Amino acid sequence: MSDLRTSLLALALWATALALVFLPAFAVPVSAGLIVVAVTIVVLRRRGGHGLIVLALLCCAAAGSAVAGAQPQRDLVGANDGHVVEVLADVTSSASIGTDGRLWFDAQTVEIGPPGRQQRVSAPVRVGIDPIEGADLGAQMRVTGQAKRTDAGERAALVVFGTHAEVARPASGIFAVAATTRADFIDRATRLPEPGAGLLPGLAVGDTRAVSADLNAAMLASGLSHLTAVSGANCMIVVAAVFWLVSLTGGGRGLRVVLSLVALSAFVVLVTPEPSVVRASVMAALAMLTVLLGRPSAGLAMLSLAVCGLLITDPWLAATPGFALSAAATAALLVLSRPLLRGLGRWMPTPLAVALSVPLAAQVVCGPIVALFSDQQSIVGVVANLLAAPAAPIATVIGLLACLSAPLPMLADLFAAAAWLPAAWIEMTATVTAALPGATVPVVAGPLAALIVGVLSAAVTVVLAGPPSPRLRYGSLLVVVVALALAAGRMLLTGPLAPMTAPGEWSIAACDVGQGDAVLVRSGERTALIDTGPDPAALQECLTTTAVSHIDLLVLTHFDLDHVGGTSAVFGRVGTVLHGPPAEAEDERLLRQLASDGARLVEGAVGVHGALGEAQWRVLWPEPDSAAFPAGNDASVVIEIGGGAVPRMLMLGDLSAAPQRRLLAGGRIAPGYAVVKVSHHGSRDQEPGLYEQARAPVAVIGVGEDNDYGHPTPATLQLLEATGSRVLRTDVNGLILLGERSDRIAVWTEKEEG
Template identity: 55%
Template sequence: MTRDLRLLPVAVGAWGVALICVFVPGTAGWLAGGCLASAVIIGAVLALRRPAAATWSGLMIVVLAAGAAVAFTVLVQSADRDAVREWDGRVVEAVGQVSSSASVGRDGRLWMDVQLSGIGAPGAAGLASGPVRIGIAEAEGFVLGAVVRVTGESVGTDPGERAGLVVFVTVGTVERAAPGVFGIAADLRRSFVERATRLPEPGAGLLPGLAVGDTTAVPAAVDADMRTSGLSHLTAVSGANCAIVVAAVFGIVALCGGARALRVVFAVVALAAFVVLVTPEPSVIRAATMAAAGMLSILVGRPSAGAGILAVCVTALLIVDPWLASTPGFALSAVASGALILLAPALADGIARWLPRPLALAIAVPLAAQLACAPVIALFAEQQSLVSVVANLLAEPAAPLATVIGLLACLAAPVPVVADLLAASAWLPSAWIATVARVTAGLPGAQVLLPAGLGSAAVVTLVSVAIAVVCCRGGPRVREVGGGGRRRGGGGARPRAAPPR
């Protein structure tokens, strides 16, 4: 099946412009103007040339327009960010709305993003706008949508960071609880975490992460094992979680006889509800958008359009939030999604020359993601997992069970007996995943340490390309001949044609 790659330059161009703008904010205005001027010039030239040049020129105009939109977003938000950064190195009082879920940092604090409405000296917070990241020792009620007031020492962030400041909170209060559905979702998550952590380890603390993306209860040892074994993507809401929810609803509606359009509608509704439950922070919206790209390709009946739809989604996300371009999570999500669309089918075909087709496909999916993501990981992290493919093969079958049953346990919180039964059932696959992580992480040579940076990324890229080439080419295909005999393709005598009747 051929893939439509015409829109990939649009996504790559938008990503490049976003990286330049967020790391060198002063260039945003120049890039916005330059891209727009170039698009106008190309459009004028295109009007005078023959139609044969229209395709490439039109694509270039779209690339420049997307780049201009990204640069304009950075330009508009730069003033607010600069105003927030002026409080670097001072004790501040900040008021704002929590805009992300909380995660436990290495210092034991709970870290979350807050969209400011005011910042200033203690007792005199003035009006302000912009994102900050806060770290607090105890954060009862600090959930998505809650309005909070915190006091602490501020530290400026490096270029490329979404937050303008980091605030180490000494005193924090909740001014207004999370409203409406966000408050209900927070209560459901809190009840589920309490219920899950009453179960035995391993698996108890991991279960909320698998089901609803709440990693606050994951033990440090389990978290380390998940990273070493290449399973850390399961402990937070990713495209895989969204795809599991979508696939489950899609399958149920299909079993009930629903048409393709009806399946997609129900899947979209379920995905939206899932996003609200696990908190619609940027990383979750990113993951949901990637999953929605796959659904859209199904709706239009063109799986080959998956790459183009993915490119449109990446471009749209970067226009809305250009700072995503510098985050490892966004890069890994986009690259992994692209690998599953473009690389996994070729790997499956190549591996199928050695192994049965179902097993080849099972290996191709995690292998494609690992080969594509490894160079990105090498840019930011010093460890490369050598057991990731094996660990994912063993753990992935249990992930959908833990996610779906865990979600049901979370939603069943108003009926404790049912919720307890479902949580205990979801604990089994969660415990299996934790055990796989511990065993594979303990294998000799489970990971290799490389200094993070471009050099390591280049080396890992060469290795990944070599492995992909070998696997895609595969070996001699085993084919059947006549009465059940077997021979290897390309060898032996050519079979004689049947005589005419």
């Protein structure tokens, strides 16, 4: 079967599997209909030429049958939506630390249900627990927590937010050996200095638990995150090494293939079977089988067959971003790298063209896929990959050797130290390129963004590859020139010219940072920042627009991610940090980082006060050493500030109704506020009496578009309207600037209210 035919078969199967996993109710009738059509074609058209169509129909029917067969068990698991459940499940993936601090892994359910009343089922679940030792591939975990059913199309049928977890049965056999080997390597690698230490396990065996949140963001922004996802390159290295070693000992073709398959299987267990690893390993296995049969096949045909086999076995892979990116990147290297090499070779030296063609091919094909689910596109990805390319295979190979040589500690230490240098180079490349102006372009994730990025990617490919059609070349060049002009204009407006786009006479700025809070207050030459939002890039854009380069007072009301996630944007630029009570070790680490950069730490509590230029501020909440309201939302630092051309403002953090009532009863809320920052993004949990007492003409809500919490709630908006407040929301108004002008509040918003 030709490359083109197998590719068409794979695409047809992918589209069918994608549709069926999102519409599983149609799996049975669709499968039956496809089989009927296939049989009809065979019966009525006995001549050749229809084999591919029949095969495609049968493959699609097989994928539909897999969806239909799995759905009853998935429905049983999904019936636990919203309940507290106890789950006994076998771990089927590697574990990684999420942005919420939980340890997340995929598992296959064995038993699930209310505690003490479990039933036996078999369906995939996604589990998040507090970090625990022993959550390794092959282990069996018992987890108690809140269950939430996933949306149609997601590979896991249920997500369990664990409150208690224990290892019911540790990993055994080869899984135990792999877990011990990985753990020993991670421990050995993390003893090395930063940068590079935490990244090394990700490069060698795909374990990203030691990668910090800031480094992970930098890897994404620089387009280097694929280096910590084990891919076909890693599988190729393992297979090639075994082939070479066996051939040195005189082993025949059959022995080389068999031992390579064994080594590849062990490697998959070591790095855990993520979608990209499974795709790469199946493709490598098919390639070796063609060698064994003496009938080598083209790479695109092998890729297509691998994709087909995997989608029939597990149709939910069709909706997995990692699988899509892995297959698309491989196809790009097989199809586009040569045309791009020829095109680039006309303009530059051949070695440089070779180095650029590979990451560029992957970038133009993967860009539209990334735009479906990511809110940013990397602009520096090709350059970053070019810089990291020489170091990546060295870090991967030597790191893998360090992992496998664990029984010989001195040799393992030597290999780990040798792999550290290229890992450090890759980390520095990611950090530096991600910090460049215009390194990423924000997009609204979805089909429209994917279409736009796809058109641009196609235009760039045509311009560089240089097809014979002049009309196509000139049209593509026009698209590229227009895109570059728009990008340059945006860089100027968000960079050097950003302060010119906003009025300079502001004293309060509510930054648009998504679902989170970040409010700037300026008096004279002094500036305070209350919370930093969830995203450093979004905060930095606000600081650039408002021409703020130094923060004299940073207030971290509490340590939820939507209030402190962007703090890295101001590292080294803070004078004093006023903070709420830390609850986790991560909170303490953040404070130590700020202190090491020269900031003075002050814990916020009632009675703490100070000056910001000509303005005065004081803390109204929390009460010192309060056992009733522990660290978290209800212990948020509540601060009021006013004077020196700053309208008197009350900022309520994320206080719920109970501490709001306590605050009101304490007599600290006096009438006369001009602005109130509404608590907890406008959630329902508010004390009406507090807002009636404040009676602020302006109420500011920091909230993200399309958030899953329903913020701000209609009840809170009605409450604010009843107290006479004009509501300004960052999701609707964008950046909000307020200033004091004679006896009124001047308001400027980035977006007009629709």
